[in-house]
Amino acid sequence: MSLFRKSLASVGIGAARVDAVVQHDVLIPGDVLNVDVQVHGGKVEQSIDNIHLRLCCRYEEEVEVSRGDSQHRKEKVSQTCVLADWSLPYAFTIAADEVRHFDVELSLPYNTPITIGDAKVWLETQLDIPMAIDPKDQDGLTVRPDPLMDGVFNALELAGLRIRQVECEAASGFALPFVQEFEFVPVSGPYHGRWRELEVVAYRDEESLQLWFEVDRRQRGLSGMLAGLLGRGELKRHCELPANLHPQQAGQQVLEFLDQVT
Structure with missing residues (x-):
């Protein structure tokens, strides 16, 4: 049974998961974002190599695109910008059904986009689990003008x-x-x-x-x-x-x- 559960956990079934609990999801540029990163153990004990936390947004960039011949044209392409990030500086093991908490602070750059129109800002959290599908969590944030x-x-x-x-x-x-x-x-x-x-x-x-x-x-x-x-x-x-x-x-x-x- 234990081997079967480990096999399921390696493909994400009954595996550890991660949640980023944001203390305040309405912010202004220059604020500090306080996050409670929660790692929930699955059905079996698992090793966690790292936790990655990224504050992201998207922007448009004009790039030259080939049309398959000598002609080129410019198109707008969506790019992702990492505004701030954090990683756990050590590996750890989480037992079945255990919950671990990590307090994280991320500083929002002064020019973090204001989230109106098509502008989006989000928090992306990822567990780095060896030989398994890495669980992710994504949370949208609201950024108001200073x-x-x-x-x-x-x-x-x-x-x-x-x-x-x-x-x-x-x-x-x-x-x-x-x-x-x-x-x-x-x-x-x-x-x-x-x-x-x-x-x-x-x-x-x-x-x-x-x-x-x-x-x-x-x-x-x-x-x-x-x-x-x-x-x-x-x-x-x-x-x-x-x-x-x-x-x-x-x-x-x-x-x-x-x-x-x-």
């Missing part, structure tokens, strides 16, 4: 702008391999009838929030304006807000800046 960015969003909304699309696009020269792009459309207020859309790229660090803007007054193609600008390293209309600025002041300064440059 107070400074929230102040900017509130000001844009009060000015009649609504978020239409949010994308994470590959970009070089930043701490992460991508930036998050927010596309707004004016539905009322002073910009209605003047602009077709406003695109915003945000980059946050300990000292400041940096913003780049592009205003479109006419019909354009399907590709985002900032995606092209990022690819050429020609971002314009740059505004920098100090980190200690009050959120309401941040929003007001952004509106004043937009009125000056547009």
Whole structure:
């Protein structure tokens, strides 16, 4: 019976499993994520080589794709970025029906994507079990804007702008391999009838929030304006807000800046 159970455990039946219990699943960039990693023993004793915990998101990158001949074209491909990770520094053995707990802290980078639109952030947990199928657990997280960015969003909304699309696009020269792009459309207020859309790229660090803007007054193609600008390293209309600025002041300064440059 023991040998039979071990054979079943090797293919995942009655094997050890892992759960990541998140203390707070609504976070803001820069927060510390506290996780209780729980390993539940299966029907037999098993060796665990390691536990891997990864905080992940996806972004889009344009890559050149061959069409099978001399022609090449560019396509957007989804890439996974590991924002933070943790591994257990030792192996252990878990007995049948035993439960082991591991307390883990992961720091969210300042530019962790805000989870609106198509932007997703998740926690992936994996057990490394020799000669067996490795159990996994995946948990989605909600990431809200930090107070400074929230102040900017509130000001844009009060000015009649609504978020239409949010994308994470590959970009070089930043701490992460991508930036998050927010596309707004004016539905009322002073910009209605003047602009077709406003695109915003945000980059946050300990000292400041940096913003780049592009205003479109006419019909354009399907590709985002900032995606092209990022690819050429020609971002314009740059505004920098100090980190200690009050959120309401941040929003007001952004509106004043937009009125000056547009």
